[in-house]
Amino acid sequence: MHTIKKLNKISPVIYDYLPKENYNVSSHLEDDSEGFIVRSADCHGMDFSENTIAIARAGAGTNNIPIDKCTEKGIVVFNTPGANANGVKELVIGAMIAASRNLPEAYDWAKTLKGQDGVAALVEKGKGQFVGGEVKGKTLGVIGLGAIGIMVANAASAIGMNVIGYDPFLSVDRAWSISMYTHKAEKLDELLEKADFITLHIPQNDKTKGFLSTPEFSKMKDGVIILNFARGGLVKTTSLFDAMDSGKVKKYVTDFPDDDMLCHPNVLAIPHLGASTPESEENCAVMAAKQMRDFFETGTIVNSVNMPECIVPPSDTVRVTIIHKNLTNMVGQITNTVAKYGLNIADMANKSRGDIAYTVLNLDHEISQEATGEIAAIEGVIKVRVI
Ligand SMILES: NC(=O)c1ccc[n+]([C@@H]2O[C@H](COP(=O)([O-])OP(=O)(O)OC[C@H]3O[C@@H](n4cnc5c(N)ncnc54)[C@H](O)[C@@H]3O)[C@@H](O)[C@H]2O)c1
Numbered sequence: 001m002h003t004i005k006k007l008n009k010i011s012p013v014i015y016d017y018l019p020k021e022n023y024n025v026s027s028h029l030e031d032d033s034e035g036f037i038v039r040s041a042d043c044h045g046m047d048f049s050e051n052t053i054a055i056a057r058a059g060a061g062t063n064n065i066p067i068d069k070c071t072e073k074g075i076v077v078f079n080t081p082g083a084n085a086n087g088v089k090e091l092v093i094g095a096m097i098a099a100s101r102n103l104p105e106a107y108d109w110a111k112t113l114k115g116q117d118g119v120a121a122l123v124e125k126g127k128g129q130f131v132g133g134e135v136k137g138k139t140l141g142v143i144g145l146g147a148i149g150i151m152v153a154n155a156a157s158a159i160g161m162n163v164i165g166y167d168p169f170l171s172v173d174r175a176w177s178i179s180m181y182t183h184k185a186e187k188l189d190e191l192l193e194k195a196d197f198i199t200l201h202i203p204q205n206d207k208t209k210g211f212l213s214t215p216e217f218s219k220m221k222d223g224v225i226i227l228n229f230a231r232g233g234l235v236k237t238t239s240l241f242d243a244m245d246s247g248k249v250k251k252y253v254t255d256f257p258d259d260d261m262l263c264h265p266n267v268l269a270i271p272h273l274g275a276s277t278p279e280s281e282e283n284c285a286v287m288a289a290k291q292m293r294d295f296f297e298t299g300t301i302v303n304s305v306n307m308p309e310c311i312v313p314p315s316d317t318v319r320v321t322i323i324h325k326n327l328t329n330m331v332g333q334i335t336n337t338v339a340k341y342g343l344n345i346a347d348m349a350n351k352s353r354g355d356i357a358y359t360v361l362n363l364d365h366e367i368s369q370e371a372t373g374e375i376a377a378i379e380g381v382i383k384v385r386v387i
């Protein structure tokens with residue numbers, strides 16, 4: 001029986017993919033579970049036990065998971081790329097229009113008319129204060145052309161916006177999906193200087209923290225509207241406040257408000273709802289559960305953020321999976337050890353990613369604990385598992 005601890009509320013659809021006969025999936029398990037399924041719960045303080053082999057992030061961002069620590073311990077971290085992208089895209093487009101048309105302020109004002117005489121007439125008299133521009137013909141700058149950024153760019157083109165995208169790491173696969181109407185900026189400055197709206201769709205990591213700060217704000221058009229449905233730390237708060245107070249930034253729409261922002265009149269605060277739709281939650285849960293099950297049962301790794309991709313078909317033979325450092329002669333030492341115990345390798349795979357590598361051996365016969373212990377003792381071997 002495999003144990004998988006849920007660290008957040010996850011769509012119950014996971015039970016369809018992790019059947020109860022083989023998987024104990026619950027939020028009440030101990031922290032030495034073999035797997036964890038998580039959304040945004042902060043895992044940085046967790047000390048993972050030797051038993052833990054995988055963490056699945058049912059979502060895109062993995063900045064809540066200590067990736068380096070997991071890699072050192074041979075724990076495979078998965079995410080679910082693209083599974084919630086449509087949910088975010090729809091909210092970004094909706095929020096952009098809501099901000100441009102002053103809808104939040106207008107909603108609040110309309111409620112103040114409750115109980116007054118002649119509401120219809122008061123509405124007509126007061127509506128002028130909320131006039132806001134249409135987005136058609138305006139320029140949207142999309143920073144990060146990944147699963148979400150591309151969908152936002154394409155949807156914005158479809159409603160008549162000019163779109164400028166910036167992503168120096170754009171993958172070839174992704175590039176195929178970008179509408180021909182998206183102009184690709186070679187430099188961030190070009191986007192900052194031309195955009196009426198700027199939307200962020202990049203991960204938060206050591207390189208992107210404070211991605212928008214004073215130098216970037218200073219290059220933007222006066223009255224720009226910024227949308228942040230990526231992560232709060234991408235925008236330097238003190239610089240943002242200066243830019244809002246000077247009128248440079250007309251509105252900041254964020255899915256990641258902090259205490260200071262809640263009372264600022266230019267901030268439209270949303271409580272991290274980008275992926276909170278039944279559809280996105282289900283898509284993420286299904287993908288996370290399938291990836292976890294595949295890894296538990298066959299050793300296949302897809303959509304990992306810290307380990308190489310390795311797709312191995314199910315097999316009737318004994319399978320040994322080894323996560324190890326990507327060093328010279330690791331495979332030689334492993335196969336020599338297997339040969340020393342008189343075992344024949346029927347098939348094998350070896351994949352690497354940066355400093356880390358993954359070897360999968362199909363053996364003709366059972367492997368003893370002594371033999372796996374000897375493989376585990378090879379310098380550079382991190383985790384050995386027999387399936
Ligand atoms: N609000 C929400 O509920 C919600 C939901 C999903 C994702 N997110 C956030 O949005 C982020 C993006 O999600 P995604 O699914 O599009 O991820 P993704 O991995 O598909 O796309 C990220 C893109 O950012 C690009 N990028 C990385 N560094 C960059 C840089 N310095 N400059 C420009 N581009 C850069 C990458 O090349 C990639 O194309 C996630 O990391 C997560 O933090 C938020």
Ligand SMILES: O=C(O)[C@H](O)COP(=O)(O)O
Nearest residue numbers: 039040059060061275276
């Ligand atoms: O990175 C993500 O996928 C989003 O921020 C969604 O987070 P959530 O699963 O906690 O809603």
